Amino acid sequence: xxxxxxxxxxxxxxxxxxxxxxxxxxxxxxxxxxxxxxxxxxxxxxxxxxxxxxxxxxxxxxxxxxxxxxxxxxxxxx
Amino acid sequence: xxxxxxxxxxxxxxxxxxxxxxxxxxxxxxxxxxxxxxxxxxxxxxxxxxxxxxxxxxxxxxxxxxxxxxxxxxxxxxxxxxxxxxxxxxxxxxxxxxxxxxxxxxxxxxxxxxxxxxxxxxxxxxxxxxxxxxxxxxxxxxxxxxxxxxxxxxxxxxxxxxxxxxxxxxxxxxxxxxxxxxxxxxxxxxxxxxxxxxxxxxxxxxxxxxxxxxxxxxxxxxxxxxxxxxxxxxxxxxxxxxxxxxxxxxxxxxxxxxxxxxxxxxxxxxxxxxxxxxxxxxxxxxxxxxxxxxxxxxxxxxxxxxxxxxxxxxxxxxxxxxxxxxxxxxxxxxxxxxxxxxxxxxxxxxxxxxxxxxxxxxxxxxxxxxxxxxxxxxxxxxxxxxxx
Numbered sequence: 001x002x003x004x005x006x007x008x009x010x011x012x013x014x015x016x017x018x019x020x021x022x023x024x025x026x027x028x029x030x031x032x033x034x035x036x037x038x039x040x041x042x043x044x045x046x047x048x049x050x051x052x053x054x055x056x057x058x059x060x061x062x063x064x065x066x067x068x069x070x071x072x073x074x075x076x077x078x
Numbered sequence: 079x080x081x082x083x084x085x086x087x088x089x090x091x092x093x094x095x096x097x098x099x100x101x102x103x104x105x106x107x108x109x110x111x112x113x114x115x116x117x118x119x120x121x122x123x124x125x126x127x128x129x130x131x132x133x134x135x136x137x138x139x140x141x142x143x144x145x146x147x148x149x150x151x152x153x154x155x156x157x158x159x160x161x162x163x164x165x166x167x168x169x170x171x172x173x174x175x176x177x178x179x180x181x182x183x184x185x186x187x188x189x190x191x192x193x194x195x196x197x198x199x200x201x202x203x204x205x206x207x208x209x210x211x212x213x214x215x216x217x218x219x220x221x222x223x224x225x226x227x228x229x230x231x232x233x234x235x236x237x238x239x240x241x242x243x244x245x246x247x248x249x250x251x252x253x254x255x256x257x258x259x260x261x262x263x264x265x266x267x268x269x270x271x272x273x274x275x276x277x278x279x280x281x282x283x284x285x286x287x288x289x290x291x292x293x294x295x296x297x298x299x300x301x302x303x304x305x306x307x308x309x310x311x312x313x314x315x316x317x318x319x320x321x322x323x324x325x326x327x328x329x330x331x332x333x334x335x336x337x338x339x340x341x342x343x344x345x346x347x348x349x350x351x352x353x354x355x356x357x358x359x360x361x362x363x364x365x366x367x368x369x370x371x372x373x374x375x376x377x378x379x380x381x382x383x384x385x386x387x388x389x390x391x392x393x394x395x396x397x398x399x400x401x402x403x404x405x406x407x408x409x410x411x412x413x414x415x416x417x418x419x420x421x422x423x424x425x426x427x428x429x430x431x432x433x434x435x436x437x438x439x440x441x442x443x444x445x446x447x448x449x450x451x452x453x454x455x456x457x458x459x460x461x462x463x464x465x466x
Contacts (some may be wrong), residue, residue: 015409015418015432020388020464043418043429050428054369054387 003013004073005033011069015043019051022074029076036063037072048072093400096445101243101269101381101436102406106332107291109339114293114332121327125317135327139317143329145334146298149341150276150285158299158320158331163268163286166297167194169320170282171264172310173201174235178262183231186261188217188238188249189424195237195266196420202310205230214373215247215425223257233250234262240277243269244408244421244434245372246355247385255279262305271298272340274380281305290340291439292333296326328437340439348379351437354446355382361450365457370425381436383408385422389431389460397456398433403449406434428453431457 006029010018018039029035037048045062052059052074060073095103106114121138123131140154147154160166175185183204187195190211199206207229209222216239226233236258241248248270255278264279270276272290276283282301288294301307301320311409314322340347359370359382367387384393391409396407408419409432418429437447 016388016390019430020466021464023388044201046418046423046426046429049426050369050385054367054428 003034004036005029007036010037010039010041010044012040013037013046015041017041018044019047020052022048022051023055026055026074026076031076031078034060034073037074038069039072040069044070044072045070048074093402093448095404096441096448097438098403098405098435098445098449099354100438101378101434101439103288103294105438106289106293107336107339108286110292110332110336117328117331120427121331125325125327126315135325136317138331139242139325139327142330142334145338146330148301149337150271150298151332152276152300152393153303156300156319158301158318159325159333160297160299160321161295161323162328163289163297164194165287165414166284166299167192167266167268168198169238169299169310170266170284170301171195171198171235172202173307174262174264174282174305175204176308176310177306178234180407181232182229182261184229184233184235186222186229186233186236188243188418190215190242190247190421191237191239192243192266192268193420195239195264199237204234207233211424213425215242215245215421216373217249217254218408219250219253219257221436222254223259226261232349235262235264235281237266238262240265240267240270240283240370240450241274241378242421244419245425246377246381247373248274248376248378249277251277252279267416272377273339273344287329287333287336290333292336293329296329296333298333304357305354316392343439346377347439351441352379354437354441354443355380355435357443357446358382358450359384362453365454368457369428371422371425381434383422383432383434385409385428386431386433386457387428387465388430388464389456389457391430391432392458394431394433398449398452401452401453401456406436408432408434 049059058075063071065071121135123135125136143154143157181199185199185206189208265283268286285298287296293425362384370384391407395407422429
């Protein structure tokens, strides 16, 4: 999917690995850019928005990847 | 080197372990220990029989019931002893549900109820509807009333805890009861009983002795005089028609003794614990990327929960334990299921890297300072291993 600047494949990773991946790779997108976390772990649904709040980034929302896996989109604001 | 119970004894110069998990189970209160030992010798007989030892057991049971009723400001005939807090929850909630089965079909509950409430609601015939909470974990009385009015087939009962067992937030129970109108309210008071006065407005309520320093294996079910409650389980022919099984007289008496002691000292202990929790909340908040959750003021006196970004909850609990600090966690990796805590999820706060600290009645300032001294290093160490 090309609607984001970077998509992280976190399928199969258990918490807190998807959020760690998000934190590590945020710098790879420009300020104003978006990053998607595709994760099978159920905790990501809560932890990605919570991460955005704590790190003062913008949580854009939840969608699904082509295979139906939940996909959480974040915009880098700083 | 081990002691009698087989646990390693700290070597010279090593501080003894600090227990910071009283919300899971409070150590037995000294007042309960003495009573328990005496009651084991005097309260063994069947309290329904007519001989001397039976009358003695019956007297102890009645004394326990009166003492518990006095501590909770209820009538003795509103008190039933059960085999656990969970059983008291099951009987309280399901008994109100059964009592109104002609007028409704659905159980309403807050999203942050204890799993004992959630499992009972799932088990019961009919629907169950969860009501959302805010970021602090608090349910809104008007929202709960709205959901209750819209419930499929009508609401039989609503369940709202007195205070949350994971994050400490006190629920607006009296306002919930007022908003519900004639739908009866079940209050799970296991987290607060003894520590805070019982809130008003319930038709049935539940408490658990080992949460206040009584023995495990003893719950308290309260059913308001006149409440429409029907036994949801097979009946039995015991002293109390709402209970089943042979009465645990020694445990009931010891639980009552502990409750009396805890209620007598709660103003002093609660104020001291609350100040120590404030200290922990401030100290923990100073660690980078840590979120302290739950209401900072309107809360249980003895517990606090926080979550550490990027940190695995199991690693955190294990490393703290290695350093002699026993805490609980609501993170998925430390739970019996793969699901993260439904309480943290409902609040929308970080579910990983979670720690719940809860103080025992004799937890000292030095214990708290030791925890606060160790925690930043533990968090830093786990993050460093990840290269963060």
